[in-house]
Amino acid sequence: MNTVTPPLVSFRAEATASEKRMALSRSIPLFLMVGPVILWLLIFVAAPLVYILVISFMKKGTYGGVVASLNFQNYLRIYDPLYLKIFFVSIVIALATTVLCLVLGYPFAYIIARARDRNKSILLSLIMLPFWTNSLIRTYGWIILLRTNGTFNTLLQSTHLVFRPLQMLYTNGAVMVGMVYTLFPFMVLPLYSSIEKLDRSLLEAANDLGAKPRRAFWRVTLPLTVPGVFAGCIQVFIPTLGYFFISDLLGGGNSVLVGNLIRNQFLAARDWPFGAALSILLIVFTIVLMRVYKHFGGSLENIT
Amino acid sequence: MNSSNKQLTKLLSAVFVTLIYIFLYLPIAIIVFFSFNSSKLNIVFQGFTLQWYGIMLQNTDLMSALENTAIVAVSTVVISVFIGTLAAIGMFRYEFRGKSIVDSFLYIPIVIPEIVMGISLLAFYHILNISLGITTLIIAHVTFSMPYVVVTVRSRISGFDMSVEEAAMDLGATRLHTLLRITLPIIAPGILAGAMLALTLSLDDVIVSFFTTGVDSVTLPIYIFNKVKTGVSPDINALITVIILITLLILVVMRTFEAKTSKKGLV
Numbered sequence: 001m002n003t004v005t006p007p008l009v010s011f012r013a014e015a016t017a018s019e020k021r022m023a024l025s026r027s028i029p030l031f032l033m034v035g036p037v038i039l040w041l042l043i044f045v046a047a048p049l050v051y052i053l054v055i056s057f058m059k060k061g062t063y064g065g066v067v068a069s070l071n072f073q074n075y076l077r078i079y080d081p082l083y084l085k086i087f088f089v090s091i092v093i094a095l096a097t098t099v100l101c102l103v104l105g106y107p108f109a110y111i112i113a114r115a116r117d118r119n120k121s122i123l124l125s126l127i128m129l130p131f132w133t134n135s136l137i138r139t140y141g142w143i144i145l146l147r148t149n150g151t152f153n154t155l156l157q158s159t160h161l162v163f164r165p166l167q168m169l170y171t172n173g174a175v176m177v178g179m180v181y182t183l184f185p186f187m188v189l190p191l192y193s194s195i196e197k198l199d200r201s202l203l204e205a206a207n208d209l210g211a212k213p214r215r216a217f218w219r220v221t222l223p224l225t226v227p228g229v230f231a232g233c234i235q236v237f238i239p240t241l242g243y244f245f246i247s248d249l250l251g252g253g254n255s256v257l258v259g260n261l262i263r264n265q266f267l268a269a270r271d272w273p274f275g276a277a278l279s280i281l282l283i284v285f286t287i288v289l290m291r292v293y294k295h296f297g298g299s300l301e302n303i304t
Numbered sequence: 305m306n307s308s309n310k311q312l313t314k315l316l317s318a319v320f321v322t323l324i325y326i327f328l329y330l331p332i333a334i335i336v337f338f339s340f341n342s343s344k345l346n347i348v349f350q351g352f353t354l355q356w357y358g359i360m361l362q363n364t365d366l367m368s369a370l371e372n373t374a375i376v377a378v379s380t381v382v383i384s385v386f387i388g389t390l391a392a393i394g395m396f397r398y399e400f401r402g403k404s405i406v407d408s409f410l411y412i413p414i415v416i417p418e419i420v421m422g423i424s425l426l427a428f429y430h431i432l433n434i435s436l437g438i439t440t441l442i443i444a445h446v447t448f449s450m451p452y453v454v455v456t457v458r459s460r461i462s463g464f465d466m467s468v469e470e471a472a473m474d475l476g477a478t479r480l481h482t483l484l485r486i487t488l489p490i491i492a493p494g495i496l497a498g499a500m501l502a503l504t505l506s507l508d509d510v511i512v513s514f515f516t517t518g519v520d521s522v523t524l525p526i527y528i529f530n531k532v533k534t535g536v537s538p539d540i541n542a543l544i545t546v547i548i549l550i551t552l553l554i555l556v557v558m559r560t561f562e563a564k565t566s567k568k569g570l571v
Contacts, residue, residue, distance in 0.1 A: 033394030034406065036387040037454060041409050044447045048424035049412075051431060108324050111317045123321070125555075130328050132551040136510045136525040137544055140532055141331025144338065151334060154348060181327065242419035245510050249532055259419050259511075266423050266515070276427070279420045286416060 049283075056276035066272050074277035083261070090257040093172065094240035097179040101187040101236045102229065104180070109191035109228075113198075124192070127185050135182050139249050142181065146174055146250070170252030178246040183239060187232040194228025195221075230293050238286055258282065336548065339541035357546070360539035369527035370543065372438060373507070376523060380445040380506040385499045388453030392498075393491070396458055397466070410451045421448060422515035429516070436518035444516040449505045453498035460494025493562065500558060507551075 056074055059067045077083070112123045130138060145151045146169040153165040168174055198221060206216040222229075244259035258278065265275025342353040360366060395403065413421060425444050426436075434440060468490070472482045488495075510525045517526055524547075528540060 027400075030394055030398045030400060033390040034398075034400075037391035037410075037450065038406060040387065040447070040450065041406075041412075044425065044428075044443060045409075045413055045421075048428035049416075049420075051428055052420070052424045055427065104324065107317075108321060111321055126325060127328070129552075129555070130332060131504055131508055132555070133332055133544070133548055134508055134510065134525045136529055137335070138331045140528055140536065141335045143532065144334050145331060149345075181331070184324075184328070238415075238417055242417035242511065244419065245514070245529060249529075259417075262419055262423060263514075266426060272427065275423060279423055282417055282420055290415060 052276045052279055055273050056280050058273045060271045060273050074274045075281075077274060078277065078281065086256055086261055087258060089255075090241050090259075093176060093179065093257065094237050097176060097183065097240045098187075098233050098236045100176070100180050101184050102233060105184060105187035105191055105232065106229070109188050110195055112188075113192050113195040127188055131185065136245055136249075138182070139178055139246055142174070142178055142250060143169060146177075169250060170254055172251065172255055174250040175247050175255050175257075178250040179240050179243065182243065182246060183236040186235040186239070190231035190235065191225065191228045194225040194231075198224055226296070227299070230296055234289055234293055238289065241282060241285075332548065335541050336545045338538060339545045341538065344538060356539045356542035359537075360542045360546075363537075363539055365522075366527065366539065366543060369522050369524045370547075372441075372521050373523040373525075375438060376441050376445055376521075377503055377506040379442045380449055381499050381502045383442070384446045384450040384453045384502045385495060388450045388498060388502075389457050389491075389495050392454045392457035392461065392494075393487070395454070396461055396464075410454055413448050413451045414455075418448070418509075418511040419515075422512040425512070426515040436516060436521070438518075438521040441513060441517045441521055441523070444512050445506045445509065448509070448512055449502040452501050452505060456498040456501055457491070457494045460497055461491045464490060496558070496562070 055066050057070050057072070059069045059071065059073070061067045078087075112120060115123060143150070147153075148165045148167065148169065150169070152168060153162075156162045157165065202220055202224070203216055206220050207213075211219065241257065242259040242262075244257065244263045247255040247257045247260055262275050262278045262282070265271045265278065269275075337349070339356055340352050340354070341349050342355070343350040395406070422444070425440070425447070429436060429440050469482050469486055472486045473479070477485070510529070513523055513526055514529070517523060522530070524543075528536065531537075531540070
C-alpha cells in the first residue's frame with residue numbers, strides 16, 4: 001500500500017520497471033474496489049436514462065408500446081394549454097412549498113444551531129426520527145387528521161367553532177401541508193449545518209462595530225448562510241414537482257402536478273414517449289437549477 | 305438587548321420549536337392513537353383495545369407486505385454497503401484517471417427527481433423483458449442508496465491516517481490481515497453511518513418502489529397506497545405502531561453503539 005504515499009513514489013521514480021509492476025499490482029485492487037460501483041451506475045443509471053431520452057423521440061404504439069421513429073412531437077405537445085397549466089400549477093405549489101419551508105425552517109434551524117450542545121443532538125435526532133416512518137404512512141396520518149369526518153373537524157365541531165365540517169382534504173391547501181410536512185427536514189438540515197458552521201466571532205465583531213442584532217443578521221448571518229439556503233431550497237423544490245403520491249392522496253382528483261402527469265403517461269395512458277419527454281424536461285430543469293446553485297458557490301456535498 | 309427582552313425571545317423560540325415538533329409528530333401520533341381504538345373507524349376514540357394487534361397477524365396480505373419490506377431493506381443495506389464501502393475506500397486511497405467523472409456520476413442518482421429514476425428503471429426492465437418483482441425492487445433500491453453510502457463512508461474516512469496501515473504491514477501483517485484488523489475497525493463508524501442511511505432511504509421510499517415493484521412483491525407503503533382509496537382497516541395502524549417501536553429500538557441500540565465506539569477514540 002506504501003506505493004501511493006508521495007515520498008515513497010518519488011524515491012522510486014528511477015526504478016521504472018518495478019514501478020510498472022507496482023502500478024499493475026495497484027490497478028487490480030483498484031479495479032476490484034471501484035469497478036462494481038461504476039458498472040452498477042452504467043447499467044442501472046446511465047443506460048435507463050439514455051433509453052428514456054431515446055423513447056422521448058419515438059411514437060406511442062397502438063397497444064401502449066413504443067414505435068421507433070424520430071420526431072419532436074412529444075416535446076411540442078407540452079405546449080398544449082392543458083399541460084402548460086399543469087406545469088404552471090406545479091411550479092406555483094413547489095415555489096410556495098419552498099418559501100414556506102424556508103420561512104419556518106430558517107428560524108427553526110437557527111434556534112437549534114444555537115442551542116446548548118447536549119440539547120442540540122437530541123433536537124436534531126428528533127427531526128430525523130419521523131424519517132424512519134415511511135412518508136406515505138405519514139401522509140396517511142394527515143388523511144385521518146384532515147378528512148371531513150377527521151380529527152380536526154371532529155374537534156372543531158365538538159368545540160362548536162364550526163357547525164358544518166370544513167372541506168380540508170382534497171384541496172390544494174392539503175397538498176401544500178403534505179409537501180411542507182414531508183420536505184421540511186430537507187430544508188432544515190442544510191440550513192442547520194451552514195448556520196452551525198458560522199463563525200460567531202463575526203457577529204461579535206459586528207456588534208463591537210455598532211451593528212444592532214437585526215442589522216447584523218441581515219448583513220452578516222444571512223449572507224454567510226446563503227449556500228445552506230440554496231441547498232435547502234433545491235432539495236425542497238425539485239422533489240415537490242415529482243411527489244405524485246402526496247397530491248394523489250391529499251389533493252384527490254383536484255390536484256394534478258407534473259409528477260402525476262408523468263405517472264399517468266407510464267401507467268394509465270400508456271403513452272411512454274410523452275411521459276419520457278416530460279421526464280427529460282424535468283431533468284433539464286434540474287440541471288439548470290443545479291448550475292445556478294453551483295454558480296452561486298454551492299457544493300454538491302451539501303446536497304446529501 | 306435588555307434582559308426581559310431576551311427572556312421573551314427565549315420563550316418565543318421555545319414555543320415556536322415546540323409547535324414545529326408537534327407538526328412533525330402529529331400524523332404519526334394520530335396513527336398510534338387510533339391503533340388502540342375499539343371502533344373500526346378512525347374518527348372518535350370509543351374505547352381502549354388491543355384487538356387490532358391480533359387481527360393484523362392474521363392479515364396475510366399485510367404480513368407479506370411487511371416481509372417484502374424487510375427483505376428489500378436488508379438486501380439493499382447489505383449490497384449497497386458492500387459495494388459502496390469498497391468504492392469509497394478505493395476512491396479515497398487511489399488516484400486514477402476518470403476519478404472526477406465517477407465522482408460526478410455518483411451524484412446523478414442523488415440529484416435527479418425520484419420519479420425520473422423510477423420510470424427510467426421501469427422502461428429499462430421492460431425493454432429487457434425482466435418481469436417486475438422483488439429482485440427489480442432491490443436493484444432499484446440499491447441504485448438510489450449506494451451513492452449515498454459511497455459519499456457518507458468516504459467523508460467519514462477522509463480523516464483516516466493511513467500510516468497506521470503501513471505500520472501494521474511493516475510489523476509483518478499481511479494485506480488481508482491489515483484490512484480486517486486495522487482498516488475495517490477504524491472505518492466501522494463510517495460504514496455504520498452509511499448502512500443507517502441506506503436503511504432509512506429504503507424504508508422511506510415510495511416513488512421508485514411504485515414503478516419497480518410487481519404484484520407479488522408489494523411492500524408496506526405500496527400496500528397502504530393501494531388501500532387508502534378503498535379504506536384502511538385499523539390493523540394497519542397497529543402494524544405501523546409496532547414498526548415505529550422497532551425502529552425506535554434500533555435507533556437506541558445504534559446510538560449506544562456509536563457512543564461506545566466514539567468513546568474508544570476510534571473515529
